[in-house]
Amino acid sequence: MRLSTAVIATTISLLGAQSWAADTAPANPAKAASAATAATNREVLTQLPFDDRADYDVARRGLVAPFEGPILNAAGKPVWSIQAYDFLKQKDSPDTVNPSLWRMAQLNTNAGLFQVTEGLYQIRGLDLANMTIIEGKDGLVVIDPLTVTETAKAGLELYYQHRPRKPVVAVIYSHSHVDHFGGVRGVVDEADVKAGKVRIYAPEGFMEHAISENVLAGTAMFRRSMFQSGSQVAKGERGQVDTGIGKGAPVGGTTSLIAPTHLIVQPLESHEIAGVQVEFQLTPGTEAPAEMNLYLPQLHALCMAENAVMTMHNVLTPRGAEVRDAKAWSRFLDDSLVRYGDKAETLFASHNWPTWGGEGIRTLLADQRDMYAFVNNQTLHLLNQGLTPLEIADAVKKLPGELGRKWYARGYYGTLSFNTRAVYQRYLGFYDGNPANLDPLPPVESGKHYVEAMGGSDKVLELMRAAMEKGEYRWAAQLGNHLVFAEPDNKAAREAQADALEQLGYRSESAIWRNIYLTGTQELRKGAPEPSTRTVADLVRAATPAMFMDVLAVRLDSDKAVGHDMTLNWNFDDVNQHFALTLSNGVLTYREDSSHAKPDATVKMSKAVLDRISLRQLDFPTALKQGDIKLDGDAARFKELMGMLSTFQPTFNIVTP
Ligand SMILES: [Zn+2]
Numbered sequence: 001m002r003l004s005t006a007v008i009a010t011t012i013s014l015l016g017a018q019s020w021a022a023d024t025a026p027a028n029p030a031k032a033a034s035a036a037t038a039a040t041n042r043e044v045l046t047q048l049p050f051d052d053r054a055d056y057d058v059a060r061r062g063l064v065a066p067f068e069g070p071i072l073n074a075a076g077k078p079v080w081s082i083q084a085y086d087f088l089k090q091k092d093s094p095d096t097v098n099p100s101l102w103r104m105a106q107l108n109t110n111a112g113l114f115q116v117t118e119g120l121y122q123i124r125g126l127d128l129a130n131m132t133i134i135e136g137k138d139g140l141v142v143i144d145p146l147t148v149t150e151t152a153k154a155g156l157e158l159y160y161q162h163r164p165r166k167p168v169v170a171v172i173y174s175h176s177h178v179d180h181f182g183g184v185r186g187v188v189d190e191a192d193v194k195a196g197k198v199r200i201y202a203p204e205g206f207m208e209h210a211i212s213e214n215v216l217a218g219t220a221m222f223r224r225s226m227f228q229s230g231s232q233v234a235k236g237e238r239g240q241v242d243t244g245i246g247k248g249a250p251v252g253g254t255t256s257l258i259a260p261t262h263l264i265v266q267p268l269e270s271h272e273i274a275g276v277q278v279e280f281q282l283t284p285g286t287e288a289p290a291e292m293n294l295y296l297p298q299l300h301a302l303c304m305a306e307n308a309v310m311t312m313h314n315v316l317t318p319r320g321a322e323v324r325d326a327k328a329w330s331r332f333l334d335d336s337l338v339r340y341g342d343k344a345e346t347l348f349a350s351h352n353w354p355t356w357g358g359e360g361i362r363t364l365l366a367d368q369r370d371m372y373a374f375v376n377n378q379t380l381h382l383l384n385q386g387l388t389p390l391e392i393a394d395a396v397k398k399l400p401g402e403l404g405r406k407w408y409a410r411g412y413y414g415t416l417s418f419n420t421r422a423v424y425q426r427y428l429g430f431y432d433g434n435p436a437n438l439d440p441l442p443p444v445e446s447g448k449h450y451v452e453a454m455g456g457s458d459k460v461l462e463l464m465r466a467a468m469e470k471g472e473y474r475w476a477a478q479l480g481n482h483l484v485f486a487e488p489d490n491k492a493a494r495e496a497q498a499d500a501l502e503q504l505g506y507r508s509e510s511a512i513w514r515n516i517y518l519t520g521t522q523e524l525r526k527g528a529p530e531p532s533t534r535t536v537a538d539l540v541r542a543a544t545p546a547m548f549m550d551v552l553a554v555r556l557d558s559d560k561a562v563g564h565d566m567t568l569n570w571n572f573d574d575v576n577q578h579f580a581l582t583l584s585n586g587v588l589t590y591r592e593d594s595s596h597a598k599p600d601a602t603v604k605m606s607k608a609v610l611d612r613i614s615l616r617q618l619d620f621p622t623a624l625k626q627g628d629i630k631l632d633g634d635a636a637r638f639k640e641l642m643g644m645l646s647t648f649q650p651t652f653n654i655v656t657p
Contacts, residue, residue, distance in 0.1 A: 030096075030239060030518075031238075031499065031502060032095070036471030037095065037473075037506050037507055039471075040471065040507050041093070041097070041099060041507065042099075044098055044099045048099075048405060048407075049405060050099065052407075055103075055107055058353055058356070059352075060110050061353075064112070064113040064162050066111060067112040068082065068111075069082050069111070070082075070083065071150050071151055071154045073150050080127065080151050080250045082109065082126075082247065085105075085247060087236055088102070088241065089106075095506070096238050096506045097506065101242065101508065101510070101511055102241070103407075104407075105241040107310075107352075108125070108242050108245075108247055110125055111124060111126060112125065113161075113162055116348050117299055117345070119134065120135070121159060122354070123146075123155035123158060123159065126146070126155045127147050127151040127250055128146075128179045128243065128245065128246040129180055129351055130349070130350050130351060131145055131156075131183075132144060132303065132348060134299075136169065136275045136276045137274060137275025138169055138274045138275055139167045140168045140170075141168075141172065141274050141278075142172070142188075143171075143172045143350070144179075145181065146180075146182065146250075147182040147183055147249055147253070148182055148254055149182075149183050149184075149253065149256050150183075150250065151253070152184070152185075152187050155186075156186065156187050169199070170198060170200070171184060171187065171188060171200045171201070171258075172201045172294065173201070173202040174203075174293075174350055175206075176205070176206050176209035176213065176288050176291070177210075177288050178210070180306075181257060185256035185258065185538075193261060199262055199273065200260045201263075204265045204284070206260055207260070207542060209288065209289045209290045210257065210290075211543050211544075213321060213322075216550060219648035219649070221321070223654070224318065224320050224654075226519065227319075227516045227520065228243075228317070228318050228319045228512045228515055228516060229243060229249055229515060230243070230512070230515025231251070232519060232522065232529055233519055240515055242412070243413070243515065244412030244510065244511040245309055254535040255535065255539060256538045257539055264282060267281070268282075269282075276298065277298055281293040281294065283305070283332040285325050286332055291305050293307060293336055295339070295344065300343060301344065301346040301347075302348075303348055303349065303350075304347060305349065307333060308349055308364060308368050309408075309413075310351075311352070311408060311412035312371060312409055312411045312414045312415070314414035315414060315418075316419070318418065324422070325426065326419070326422075326423055326426075327376045329372045330369050330371075330372040330376065333372065334365075334366075334369045337362060341358070341361065347360075347364065367409055368408070371399060371409050374400060374403070375416065375419045375420060375423060379392055379423035379427075383427070388424075388433065389425075389432055393417040396416050396417075412509065413510065415509075415513060443657065444485050446482065447484070451486040451487070454479075457483055460479055460483045461492055461496055463479055464496045464497075465496070467479065467500075468496075468500060468503070473501075473503045476500040477500040477501055480497030480500050483496075484497050484524070484657075488656045494656070495524070497655070498520075498524035501518075501524070502517065505517030505521065520654070520655045523654070523655050523656075530651070537611075540611055540614045541611050546577075546579075546592060548614070553587075553588040555647070556586075556641075556644055556646075557644050557645070557646050558587060559586065560643075561644045562586035564583060564586075565585075566600045566640070567599045568641065569581070569601075570603045571595075572607050573606070574606040574607055577593070578593060578595055579594070580599070583641065600637040600638075601634050601638045602633055604629070605623070605630070
């Protein structure tokens with residue numbers, strides 16, 4: 001019997017934007033843009049103010065030293081390479097990339113050390129996010145130490161090559177997403193944190209959300225994030241060019257986490273950190289469940305975390321997560337405008353580049369406030385008139401007035417189409433209210449019926465080709481999806497569907513829509529490669545035993561479990577946590593801080609043993625044999641439970657049944 005308690009490892013290693021190893025990415029057999037796609041992309045050049053190239057200077061302003069990389073891990077494998085994006089140096093966009101996205105992809109490729117203002121520096125282009133360094137009297141304060149230790153370390157080294165080598169005395173995690181804390185051990189030692197030499201600040205709820213957001217639905221999120229990041233698609237003008245908020249996630253590497261020593265719990269809190277005044281503004285329930293902006297009055301600098309970046313953000317991330325609150329997001333942006341709009345001379349964020357000058361800052365904050373409020377209000381406006389999600393997405397094609405022409409309101413990451421549907425989901429859920437959609441047939445069954453109704457697969461292929469001929473790729477993809485789900489082994493169907501998705505990718509202004517389409521294209525042509533994972537020991541250790549119990553309950557195969565009712569006590573004495581598990585009706589539930597009076601069995605182990613099992617450093621039978629796990633009562637009942645757990649594989653099909 002094998003307890004795949006790698007459960008936490010497999011779910012937690014799925015955090016955020018995971019990536020494929022670059023050297024396992026298959027050769028890219030991508031096709032050219034069709035004439036219709038090329039024409040659509042050329043049309044974009046007439047719709048937006050491409051003559052305004054101010055951002056090209058702004059994105060490079062304050063460059064102290066460019067970074068060429070690559071960044072290697074301990075085994076000498078590349079974790080990060082900005083040179084893979086050299087193709088973006090070509091000024092004009094190719095037919096295969098939406099020109100608006102090409103522009104954004106060029107702007108996000110500036111990599112190096114930048115001076116934002118006196119005493120304030122940023123490392124940009126060495127990871128998906130930015131790392132900001134404040135020069136305090138007594139040492140450095142690092143805001144958001146990137147995704148992995150390798151990139152964070154390289155960033156700090158780059159800084160030290162050009163600035164005095166003062167110690168890092170404080171770290172600030174702006175929010176609970178992994179690209180903002182995972183590299184912390186690359187900039188500080190935990191021993192110094194424990195000794196009180198380094199303080200770590202984070203918003204209330206940070207630890208809980210940093211771990212929990214990715215646990216229960218982790219495998220699916222991981223799989224879907226492969227599509228969103230486009231990391232299995234080769235980089236290039238027919239492949240991955242950007243993600244909208246940066247180039248992409250580092251490959252492999254070590255994700256770390258050191259728990260915060262100081263939590264920000266009040267809506268506004270001021271602290272002096274290393275001689276620098278910092279005013280924290282909590283913004284819960286915005287871009288992340290635990291997030292905060294901060295203002296540095298001595299530097300007149302405002303950090304907007306990930307709440308105001310140079311693109312429309314996601315109200316609902318396509319990798320999957322709980323839907324965010326566009327209304328709260330908008331209101332917090334307005335609070336920042338009211339509070340800091342007249343004071344701030346520099347605005348910077350944890351992605352993209354800064355904004356200088358009070359007027360530009362006020363305009364940015366007001367515009368983005370309006371953008372998220374519009375997404376929220378216009379969706380509600382239309383749903384109250386009876387429009388359903390797809391109708392709303394179709395009706396809201398652009399932001400109102402001049403807002404739609406502002407580069408930082410374009411949808412390089414979030415899109416209006418997706419975000420309006422997200423707001424619908426927030427208020428009304430996935431059901432559109434139409435009884436015909438209460439109980440529709442699932443994809444394979446409806447696909448078979450549609451194909452038959454249309455006169456068979458050859459006829460559907462003919463219709464697809466005719467649609468593509470006219471540039472109607474969305475329709476072609478709908479037809480193709482029915483056909484592929486009806487006949488997954490039909491090679492011509494898969495190829496046609498790949499062609500349709502590919503052209504949709506080439507047209508997308510959103511970097512992540514492009515990535516999603518092109519990943520789908522590639523999987524239809526070549527299948528899915530094996531994913532690479534990061535080292536995530538810190539995250540596993542930070543997961544609570546209760547999270548582990550939740551995951552066990554999710555992994556239980558209910559069909560197998562019916563008729564196997566039992567009660568178990570599961571004790572972690574070292575952390576004084578006791579759980580009473582009950583299996584009944586094929587369902588596993590538990591009570592915390594509780595014990596059954598007469599359990600079928602009692603499991604005793606330490607949290608440390610659980611962590612080692614989760615990290616696959618120890619397997620369950622060995623742990624039992626060695627006495628790391630002790631069983632009292634009917635040991636067979638416990639093994640019976642373990643035998644009814646499913647293991648989730650992050651390679652399930654998406655574009656095929
Ligand atoms: Zn981020």
